[in-house]
Amino acid sequence: xxxxxxxxxxETAATPTRIIALGSxxxxxxxxxxxVETLPDATAEQLENLLADIIRHKQKALVFLEHNLARSQGPxxxxxxxxxxxxxxxxxxxxxxxxEYHPQVEDVVRAILxxxxxxxxx
Numbered sequence: 001x002x003x004x005x006x007x008x009x010x011e012t013a014a015t016p017t018r019i020i021a022l023g024s025x026x027x028x029x030x031x032x033x034x035x036v037e038t039l040p041d042a043t044a045e046q047l048e049n050l051l052a053d054i055i056r057h058k059q060k061a062l063v064f065l066e067h068n069l070a071r072s073q074g075p076x077x078x079x080x081x082x083x084x085x086x087x088x089x090x091x092x093x094x095x096x097x098x099x100e101y102h103p104q105v106e107d108v109v110r111a112i113l114x115x116x117x118x119x120x121x122x
Contacts, residue, residue, distance in 0.1 A: 018059055022047055023066025027095045031064065044072035051076035054087055061087045067094055 021031035021038045028038035039046055047069050054061050055076065063080075070091040080087045094100065109117055 015060060018054070018061040019064075020050065020061060021064040021092075022050070022069055023064070023092060024095060027066055027092065036064075042069060044069060044074055047072060048074040048076045051080055051087070055079065059086070062090065063087060064090050064092050066092050 019036045021028050021036050022042040023040075025040040028040040032038045039050065042050075047065070051063075051074075070089065077089070080089060106118060
């Protein structure tokens with residue numbers, strides 16, 4: 001195979017990955033400045049509709065969710081998290097109170113290892 005040719009059976013055009021941010025208008029404004037697709041002040045229902053559309057069209061996506069949306073309990077969000085691979089969900093701390101943010105993984109660590117596992121040791 002020569003340089004610049006695709007292996008046999010490879011697609012000729014790569015499917016682009018969508019990069020999308022959902023959350024407060026203040027948060028999504030920053031994402032839109034760098035060219036990210038945004039849904040300002042999105043609801044859990046809008047998130048579910050977006051994820052359903054992405055899955056149905058077999059798209060790839062990186063989806064940034066403000067913490068309140070990331071913790072919604074919709075079936076499509078659960079499906080995306082369980083499936084893994086084509087759609088990646090990244091949780092973003094609240095813009096106006098990042099010090100109060102605790103990722104969901106902390107709950108898992110506390111449940112398995114106890115609260116002391118997260119305490120700072122001197």
